[in-house]
Amino acid sequence: MTRRFSPERIGWLLAVVVAILLPLFVGEYLTSILLLIAIWSIVAISLNLIYGYTGQLSLGHSAFLGIGAYALGLIALKLHLGFWPSFFAATAISGLFGFLIGIPALKLRGPYFVLVTLGFAAIVGVIILAWVDFTGGANGLAGMPRPNPIPLPWGGQVRFDSLLNMYYFVLFFLVLIAILCDRLVHSLIGRTFIAISHDENLAESLGINTMAKKLLSFTVSAMFAGVAGALYASYNVVISPDVAHFARGMDVLACLIVGGAGTAAGPIIGTFVLTAIPEGLQIVPYLKTLINGIILLLFIIFLPAGITGGFKALALRWGDSRKSSGGRDAAP
Amino acid sequence: MPLLEVSGLTKAFGGLMAVSGLTFSVQQGELLSIIGPNGAGKTTLFNLLTGIYRPTSGIIRFDGNDITGCKPYQSVRRGIGRTFQRTTVFGWEKVLDNVIIGQSLHVRTGVWGAIVRTGAARREERRIREKARELLAFVGLSDMEQRLSGNLTEEAQKRLSIAMVLAADPKVLLLDEPTGGVNLEEIGGLIELVKKVQRSGVTICLIEHKMRMVMSISDRIIVLNYGVNIAEGTPAEVGANEEVIKAYLGARRVA
Incomplete structure (x- = not known):
């Protein structure tokens, strides 16, 4: 029920315009950073769906990322299916894994669910590393396909061998998934996700099949993470087991918390901030983890709702205190 | 045929019999109150009826179907709505x-x-x-x-929680202390609301501690003590029952 030109929509539109124009003015290097920000933002959005909106903290999203990346690579390289079939298959396979892991894992609540997802991530990481014949082991896979050129109606075609065009390709999926996620959580189904995140027992006592809804959210979330993995594989051309390293799951969670879990812009803002700060400071990689850890700690202590979440809570409280000024206790 | 029929319902937590061999029925359209001292098993009974607990033994029939062992969301879909003691919105x-x-x-x-x-x-x-x-x-x-x-105030939250359960179109509504934690002046309004829900055709089971309220609005009352049904009947019958007076006031006070 948002108005056509609500401030939020204008903000989103501006952000997209900036994201489209920015690489035209910065160099190749910064464009490649922006591209990675876009990919990790997709993972953060996918984690946001299951954690931010549905309240189930998954530390296993590195696994879905890895499954998406390796599925694209293996299908393209071993079955020679070309980009699009491999891409869709990778998305579906990630979703399938999410569904299958979700069935036992989502029966558990709170920390037990978190531990199962973490264990799953560790197992997938080990399998990718150890199953050398299938996955290439520590050497990884090389020769991932870029998207097929898209022919233009007026002749010529858009090719994806340039960094800039690949960036736009990834940006398109970021915008698409952000819109899909936003529509889903603002639908009547999405309200049940949010209800579960607030109080699962109350949701169930209102007749919501919480297990089915959590499974739906987790499956869609795994699919989105798989899309990010497939995009990463295609962009990078080479993938190694690093893509599925479980620390990635933590990084994504950090981005989500800093940006604001359970908000539409949070995952993107958080990923941007946590990538841009160490990048801007030009610090060595291992210090980057340290800096990000400190930023995360500061947020958890001082602004647990994150950047967007903090703004939202302020606006809500302010709006509500204005409305309530006339007759707080005036129940008829 | 009664809307809700419970026979031989038992729930044991280890050696503790929270509810023991309970048999009663709820008629379509009535307002049945379940009273009893703290720890008598009233809330446990509600948790059994709504599938939060699985009974150790016994059968729950609702609307002609055996619903023993239903999951909470399934019992709501069949038409058993429920509010909680601790107001939940x-x-x-x-x-x-x-x-x-x-x-x-x-x-x-x-x-x-x-x-x-x-x-x-x-x-x-x-x-x-x-x-x-x-x-x-x-x-x-x-x-x-x-x-x-x-x-919202506690009272308004209670109203809201009732609206939330009614949204599921229940045939029977289990209300766990709908006036608990509410100012004395506001209780009348909530009682009025409970009656209004009953008039709209919803059968009501009520857990309450406020005896005057229970006596005035109930069609029938069931008294639990230590998980056992010690009395059942109209408010007048229950009010005159010696066992009930004993359970509530202690044996010494019985004249």
């Missing part, structure tokens, strides 16, 4: 949204409808919003629909 959601969530079990829109925003999905959303407004009007919260429900 989604505090970070607006009042109207709480009642919209309460209708979730009726929602037909799927993922596709949700992300494409099909005409059917929009119509359903509009219809559910309308129904939520009607329910808020019914419980008397119309002017608060945009408020954060966590900021």
Whole structure:
């Protein structure tokens, strides 16, 4: 029920315009950073769906990322299916894994669910590393396909061998998934996700099949993470087991918390901030983890709702205190 | 045929019999109160009826079907609505949204409808919003629909929680202390609401401690003590029952 030109929509539109124009003015290097920000933002959005909106903290999203990346690579390289079939298959396979892991894992609540997802991530990481014949082991896979050129109606075609065009390709999926996620959580189904995140027992006592809804959210979330993995594989051309390293799951969670879990812009803002700060400071990689850890700690202590979440809570409280000024206790 | 029929219902937590061999029935349209001292097993009984606990033994029949061992969400779908002793609303959601969530079990829109925003999905959303407004009007919260429900008074939250369960269209409503934690002056209004719900055709089971209220609004009363049904009958019958007086006041006070 948002108005056509609500401030939020204008903000989103501006952000997209900036994201489209920015690489035209910065160099190749910064464009490649922006591209990675876009990919990790997709993972953060996918984690946001299951954690931010549905309240189930998954530390296993590195696994879905890895499954998406390796599925694209293996299908393209071993079955020679070309980009699009491999891409869709990778998305579906990630979703399938999410569904299958979700069935036992989502029966558990709170920390037990978190531990199962973490264990799953560790197992997938080990399998990718150890199953050398299938996955290439520590050497990884090389020769991932870029998207097929898209022919233009007026002749010529858009090719994806340039960094800039690949960036736009990834940006398109970021915008698409952000819109899909936003529509889903603002639908009547999405309200049940949010209800579960607030109080699962109350949701169930209102007749919501919480297990089915959590499974739906987790499956869609795994699919989105798989899309990010497939995009990463295609962009990078080479993938190694690093893509599925479980620390990635933590990084994504950090981005989500800093940006604001359970908000539409949070995952993107958080990923941007946590990538841009160490990048801007030009610090060595291992210090980057340290800096990000400190930023995360500061947020958890001082602004647990994150950047967007903090703004939202302020606006809500302010709006509500204005409305309530006339007759707080005036129940008829 | 009674709407709800419980026979030989038993729930043991280890060696403790929270509910033991309970048999009773609830007639269509009546207001049945369940009273008893703290720890008598009243809330456990509600948890058994709504599938939060699985009974150790015994059978629950509702509307002609055996529903023993149903999951909580399934029992709601069959028509058993329930409010909790500790008032539970989604505090970070607006009042109207709480009642919209309460209708979730009726929602037909799927993922596709949700992300494409099909005409059917929009119509359903509009219809559910309308129904939520009607329910808020019914419980008397119309002017608060945009408020954060966590900021409402205890009394208003109780009204809201009733609207949320009614959203599921229950045949029977289990109310666990609907006036608990509410100011004395506000109790009358809540009793009025409970009666209004009953008049609208919903059968009511009520757990209450306020005896004057129980005596005035109940059609029948069941008295539990240590998980056992010690008396059953009209308010007048129960009020005159020696066992009941003993359970409530202690043996010494019995004249």
